[in-house]
Amino acid sequence: MSIGKDLVAASATPLVLAILSEGESYGYAIIKRVEEISEGELQWTDGMVYPVLHRLERAGYVEATWGKSESGRRRKYYRLTKRGTAELADQRRQWQIVTSTLRSTPFHRFQAIPQGV
Amino acid sequence: MSIGKDLVAASATPLVLAILSEGESYGYAIIKRVEEISEGELQWTDGMVYPVLHRLERAGYVEATWGKSESGRRRKYYRLTKRGTAELADQRRQWQIVTSTLRSTPFHRFQAIPQGV
DNA sequence: CATTATACATACCAGCCCTATGTATTCACA
DNA sequence: TGTGAATACATAGGGCTGGTATGTATAATG
Numbered sequence: 001m002s003i004g005k006d007l008v009a010a011s012a013t014p015l016v017l018a019i020l021s022e023g024e025s026y027g028y029a030i031i032k033r034v035e036e037i038s039e040g041e042l043q044w045t046d047g048m049v050y051p052v053l054h055r056l057e058r059a060g061y062v063e064a065t066w067g068k069s070e071s072g073r074r075r076k077y078y079r080l081t082k083r084g085t086a087e088l089a090d091q092r093r094q095w096q097i098v099t100s101t102l103r104s105t106p107f108h109r110f111q112a113i114p115q116g117v
Numbered sequence: 118m119s120i121g122k123d124l125v126a127a128s129a130t131p132l133v134l135a136i137l138s139e140g141e142s143y144g145y146a147i148i149k150r151v152e153e154i155s156e157g158e159l160q161w162t163d164g165m166v167y168p169v170l171h172r173l174e175r176a177g178y179v180e181a182t183w184g185k186s187e188s189g190r191r192r193k194y195y196r197l198t199k200r201g202t203a204e205l206a207d208q209r210r211q212w213q214i215v216t217s218t219l220r221s222t223p224f225h226r227f228q229a230i231p232q233g234v
Numbered sequence: 235c236a237t238t239a240t241a242c243a244t245a246c247c248a249g250c251c252c253t254a255t256g257t258a259t260t261c262a263c264a
Numbered sequence: 265t266g267t268g269a270a271t272a273c274a275t276a277g278g279g280c281t282g283g284t285a286t287g288t289a290t291a292a293t294g
Contacts, residue, residue: 003211005249009282010127011215018222028241037221041214048282050243055281071291073241092224094120097158098128099216104154105135107209123281126251145272165251167274172250190259190272 003042012044012052014091017084020062024079027053053078061087120159129161129169131208134201137179141196144170170195178204 019025019033030053031044053076056062061084067077080088136142136150147170148161170193173179178201184194197205 003214004127004130004208005282006123006127006130006251007211007215010121010123011219012282013121013123014219014224015222018219018224021223026241028239034218038214038218042218045283046242047244047284047286050241051282054243069240069291071240073290075241088224091121094124095216095219097120097155098124099212101151101155101159102128102131102135102212105132106138107131107135107205122251126249129251143272145270162252163273164253164255164275167272168250171274186260186271188260188271192272 008042008048012048013056014088014095016049016052016056017061017080017088017091020078020080021085021088024077026075026077028075056084059087060084125159125165129165130173131205131212133166133169133173134178134197134205134208137195137197138202138205141194143192143194145192173201176204177201 015034016030019030025033027046027049031046031049034042034044053062053064057064057078060081062078063081064076064078067075069075132151133147136147142150144163144166148163148166151159151161170179170181174181174195177198179195180198181193181195184192186192
């Protein structure tokens with residue numbers, strides 16, 4: 001994808017937490033949801049999402065329970081914990097600071113140059 | 118500092134490029150400038166900035182020349198290259214996508230200690 | 235009956251911030 | 265005169281994390 005690795009890394013946690021704040025969900029659906037709300041710009045792989053969910057679980061930001069889809073496939077449903085909700089708020093604060101700092105530079109005046117120079 | 122490691126990582130390159138787009142500068146001054154425009158929220162260390170500058174130089178985004186301060190201390194001045202300017206534009210595009218995606222979620226509705234749906 | 239979509243898991247690799255450490259000069263101040 | 269702080273740059277090593285590749289398994293599709 002056309003988004004740098006470190007930016008993907010930085011946005012992974014807040015995006016997953018934000019999506020789960022809409023209601024409980026599971027790995028595969030989160031991948032689809034990210035693709036949907038980014039209008040196809042962000043395309044996560046499963047090999048990336050599951051480790052993120054495991055990490056969030058270890059950190060106590062989410063809880064998981066095994067369930068089943070209507071068709072019978074097993075699913076691991078995740079939902080935000082209280083700590084996860086607090087973490088989401090903190091993530092938002094951090095992004096505010098950084099984007100606000102970037103806006104203090106000529107950063108926002110640079111338009112993307114389509115190909116070539 | 119209170120900003121996560123991965124967010125610091127993701128913002129380092131665009132911030133340095135944006136600062137250099139204001140005019141040539143050097144490591145120590147960049148650290149001070151970041152602290153200034155973030156109003157003290159971002160406090161970079163020298164051990165973090167110099168490797169970033171070296172990486173940007175290897176990537177061809179910046180050029181460096183040795184100079185001296187008025188008082189006589191040696192300084193390495195960095196300035197944006199054409200490729201660096203293009204990279205800055207691309208970084209901006211990436212950040213637009215990610216922040217726009219985050220805004221598509223309840224992310225922006227979370228204030229310090231939310232809940233209440 | 236084979237391919238695709240769904241659904242989850244993990245080992246390995248590479249990249250990068252962070253900390254710690256080292257060198258060197260200028261300036262304030264006691 | 266001397267001592268610490270600020271200025272100024274450099275790099276080695278550790279730890280964390282996403283990306284890739286791979287494996288398992290079931291349901292739907294044609």
